[in-house]
Amino acid sequence: MIRPARPDDVPVIHAMIGELAEYEKEPDAVAATEQDLRTALFGPEPAVFAHVAEHVDGGTAVAGFALWFRNYSTWTGRHGIHLEDLYVRPEARGRGHGLGLLRTLARICVERGYTRLEWSVLDWNEPSIRFYESLGSQPMDGWTVRRLDGDALTVLGAGQD
Numbered sequence: 001m002i003r004p005a006r007p008d009d010v011p012v013i014h015a016m017i018g019e020l021a022e023y024e025k026e027p028d029a030v031a032a033t034e035q036d037l038r039t040a041l042f043g044p045e046p047a048v049f050a051h052v053a054e055h056v057d058g059g060t061a062v063a064g065f066a067l068w069f070r071n072y073s074t075w076t077g078r079h080g081i082h083l084e085d086l087y088v089r090p091e092a093r094g095r096g097h098g099l100g101l102l103r104t105l106a107r108i109c110v111e112r113g114y115t116r117l118e119w120s121v122l123d124w125n126e127p128s129i130r131f132y133e134s135l136g137s138q139p140m141d142g143w144t145v146r147r148l149d150g151d152a153l154t155v156l157g158a159g160q161d
Contacts, residue, residue, distance in 0.1 A: 080116030
């Protein structure tokens, strides 16, 4: 079952973000707190959204999540969805949770007239790449993700116009 996240899901989503960071070989990279996540998802002006996948094994448990936000294409003149994180716990993989989460986001795109569902995947993550390709997704050849953070962000932001 896929459903929108609720405030009481924040601790398990936060825990899974840590699990995802470990899987992606960045176990110390998560600085976000549960309160940061709660504010982003459920604060007065939420700009980030999440869905969770539940499975029932003697009780309902959250098995995975998708955390996303709206983006915008100046070329199509329409919004889209950027999938920031998709994670299914190892013991729950192969049961359709990842597919269900992506299908839910695709359905949101179609219902709202959004033209894109985009995400990034690490080059070495072959199982995920194969899964995404099986759905018909295409790599964005010729594009490289760029990031400005830390000291470089501070220096640029402090510069004069």
